Every structure is written in structure tokens, then in C-alpha cells.
Amino acid sequence: MPLMPKDAQITDLPPEIIFGLTVSYLSHTDVVRLIQTCRFLRHSLNDSDALWAAMTYKRFGVNYIEEGGDWKRACFDVAKMKKLCPHLSEIGARVKRERLEQYRTYCESVKPIKCSDKYCDNTAPDLWMCMTKECSSIGCGRTKAKHGLYHYESVPSHRIAIKINTLEMWCYVCNKWLGQKGTSHTAECERVDQASNSGNSLQELAKFNEKRHKERNMNQVKEGDKMYFVADAFLEEWTQFLLGNKMPGSSVDNSSLILPPNHWDLVGLPAGLDNGLPLVHPGIVPFHNFGLVSEATWNYLVEEYGGGPTLSEANIPLNSVMYEPLLRMMEIAKQRIIDFYKHDGDNGDESEGDIE
Numbered sequence: 001m002p003l004m005p006k007d008a009q010i011t012d013l014p015p016e017i018i019f020g021l022t023v024s025y026l027s028h029t030d031v032v033r034l035i036q037t038c039r040f041l042r043h044s045l046n047d048s049d050a051l052w053a054a055m056t057y058k059r060f061g062v063n064y065i066e067e068g069g070d071w072k073r074a075c076f077d078v079a080k081m082k083k084l085c086p087h088l089s090e091i092g093a094r095v096k097r098e099r100l101e102q103y104r105t106y107c108e109s110v111k112p113i114k115c116s117d118k119y120c121d122n123t124a125p126d127l128w129m130c131m132t133k134e135c136s137s138i139g140c141g142r143t144k145a146k147h148g149l150y151h152y153e154s155v156p157s158h159r160i161a162i163k164i165n166t167l168e169m170w171c172y173v174c175n176k177w178l179g180q181k182g183t184s185h186t187a188e189c190e191r192v193d194q195a196s197n198s199g200n201s202l203q204e205l206a207k208f209n210e211k212r213h214k215e216r217n218m219n220q221v222k223e224g225d226k227m228y229f230v231a232d233a234f235l236e237e238w239t240q241f242l243l244g245n246k247m248p249g250s251s252v253d254n255s256s257l258i259l260p261p262n263h264w265d266l267v268g269l270p271a272g273l274d275n276g277l278p279l280v281h282p283g284i285v286p287f288h289n290f291g292l293v294s295e296a297t298w299n300y301l302v303e304e305y306g307g308g309p310t311l312s313e314a315n316i317p318l319n320s321v322m323y324e325p326l327l328r329m330m331e332i333a334k335q336r337i338i339d340f341y342k343h344d345g346d347n348g349d350e351s352e353g354d355i356e
């Protein structure tokens with residue numbers, strides 16, 4: 001039994017079937033023509049992002065565009081790219097983007113980027129990164145020791161490389177530039193330009209790197225130094241920043257470490273401390289609720305990040321039995337920190353290598 005009556009027309013089909021047939025059998029240029037000439041199809045295909053996303057995936061295997069990107073444009077761009085170099089679509093926009101992100105991560109690191117060959121000391125600008133997924137090989141150019149070319153020759157499926165300083169791509173099979181500025185290959189050129197433009201934020205990242213480096217090496221504590229309390233919530237964010245995982249966090253908030261004045265009578269000190277400072281809560285635990293930093297570090301943190309209040313051992317009463325456990329824990333914590341810096345000093349500059 002036939003699926004459709006003899007006099008049926010394509011316009012009798014349900015929209016999802018029309019959608020399916022369109023995506024499976026028509027080219028992107030056909031679709032544009034159809035939508036322009038047939039009001040019914042224009043309506044039922046809806047010229048939507050979903051349609052163009054499906055077209056791009058079905059035709060070219062690309063299932064990813066930049067955030068906020070336009071699928072219709074992407075579909076035509078990818079079509080042009082394929083004409084430009086048939087190998088380019090093997091890589092896929094998603095992978096390319098990962099590569100570029102990696103490139104930025106490299107830039108972020110304080111060390112200069114260098115050729116992956118372990119005996120080669122060539123650095124930027126003549127460096128090429130392999131664009132193949134899961135491969136991070138960086139080779140120097142033909143005018144240097146040719147490690148980029150040798151990488152392709154030893155793994156011929158790794159055909160496309162991106163020049164690290166200009167973000168221009170090269171296909172070793174087609175033996176040509178993809179997206180060299182000033183050529184007619186606009187599709188890839190625009191993509192590459194977009195990626196280079198986002199490099200503006202590289203300066204931002206570099207700025208944060210300086211800050212990171214300074215703050216990592218800032219805290220130094222020795223025997224007899226006064227130590228200041230920093231609440232754990234801030235330390236957690238700060239650590240993530242120092243590790244390079246996050247942007248700088250919010251201000252220091254030590255209020256959770258304080259005992260409210262209406263509870264002072266509960267610790268037998270209704271009038272508070274003789275020095276007039278706020279009392280810390282007797283239940284706080286060093287390295288659990290708070291960390292300890294030097295006076296210089298504390299002053300820096302308040303200046304740079306803001307917040308407070310300033311808390312130190314001066315906020316712990318010495319004459320209250322309620323505070324004896326905290327005082328004992330403080331002795332141990334301080335000693336641990338002093339030992340840490342003593343040990344660190346012995347290692348000299350070598351300890352730096354572990355961090356980066």
C-alpha cells in the first residue's frame with residue numbers, strides 16, 4: 001500500500017516530515033531558493049536556527065558554533081571552507097576552538113612558548129600548533145628547524161597547523177594558507193580574525209598573571225611575627241585564583257569569626273577585652289575556619305580586595321577558660337606555618353617549578 005494517495009502534494013505532508021526531507025536531501029543553496037519561492041515552505045520550514053543547525057550538521061558534520069553565533073551563516077561559512085580546503089572540515093569548529101583556547105592558556109603561562117622538540121629551543125613567532133584533536137604538538141617553522149613540517153611528515157593525518165602569533169592556518173596537503181589576511185578566503189579568514197580579536201582579553205589575562213605571581217610569593221612569616229586571621233571563604237576563592245583556575249574573588253569577610261557582643265557574657269567576659277577589640281568566637285579552628293597570614297599580606301589583602309574586620313591573636317582573651325583550646329591550637333598552627341616557610345627557604349628557587 002502506497003504511503004501517500006496518488007494526488008497528494010509535498011505540501012500535504014506534516015511539517016516535521018518536510019523538515020526531515022529537506023535536511024536529508026537538499027543542499028543549503030536549494031533550501032534558500034525554496035524558502036524564497038514558496039510561501040508554504042517558508043512557513044513550514046520556518047527558516048529557523050534549528051533548520052540551519054540540522055543542515056550544517058547533516059551536510060558538513062559541524063555541530064558547534066561560537067556562542068551567540070548564527071547557524072544560517074555558519075552553514076554557508078562551512079560550505080565555503082570546504083571548497084577552500086577539503087581537510088578543514090575534518091577538524092570541526094569545536095576542536096578548532098579548543099585549540100585556540102589552549103593557545104590562550106599557553107600565552108597565559110609565564111614561560112615563553114617553545115618548540116615541542118625537546119632539543120629545540122626555537123620560540124615564537126615562528127611556531128605552529130597542530131590542530132588535530134588531542135594533539136598539542138608545537139613545531140618551529142620551515143625557516144627554523146622545520147619541526148612543524150616534520151610533525152606532519154611523521155603523522156600525515158595531522159595536516160593542519162595554526163601559526164601561534166597570527167592564528168593563521170596552514171594545510172600541509174593543500175600546501176596553502178587558510179585564512180591569510182587579504183585573500184578571498186573570507187569564511188575561514190573571518191573565523192580566524194574573530195579568534196584573534198578575542199585576544200584583546202589576553203592583555204587582561206596577562207595583567208592578572210602578574211597579580212597572581214606577586215600574590216603567590218607574597219606571604220612570608222618568621223618566628224615572632226604577628227599573624228592575622230583570614231576567613232576560609234576568602235581563602236578558598238583566593239587559592240583558586242592563585243592556581244590560575246579563576247578570576248580574582250570578592251572581599252575578605254571575617255565577620256563569621258567574631259563572637260557577637262550579646263554573647264560575651266557566655267564566655268565570662270561581659271565587658272569584652274581590655275584592649276577594646278572585638279572577641280573572636282571561641283569555637284573557631286585554625287586552618288578550618290580561617291588561615292593565618294603576615295601583617296604585610298593582611299594589609300595588602302585589605303587594600304587590594306577590601307573587607308575586614310582585622311583579627312589577630314590580640315582578639316583572643318588570655319584569661320578565659322573558654323579560649324584555652326583555641327590558644328593551644330593557635331600555638332600549633334603558628335609553628336606549622338613558621339616551619340613551612342623555614343623549609344621553603346631551604347629549597348630556594350627550585351620550589352617555584354612545582355607551581356607552574
Ligand SMILES: [Zn+2]
Nearest residue numbers: 130135137158
Ligand atoms: Zn599533531
Ligand SMILES: [Zn+2]
Nearest residue numbers: 115120140147
Ligand atoms: Zn623546533
Ligand SMILES: [Zn+2]
Nearest residue numbers: 085087171174
Ligand atoms: Zn587541505
Ligand SMILES: [Zn+2]
Nearest residue numbers: 213352355356
Ligand atoms: Zn611563578
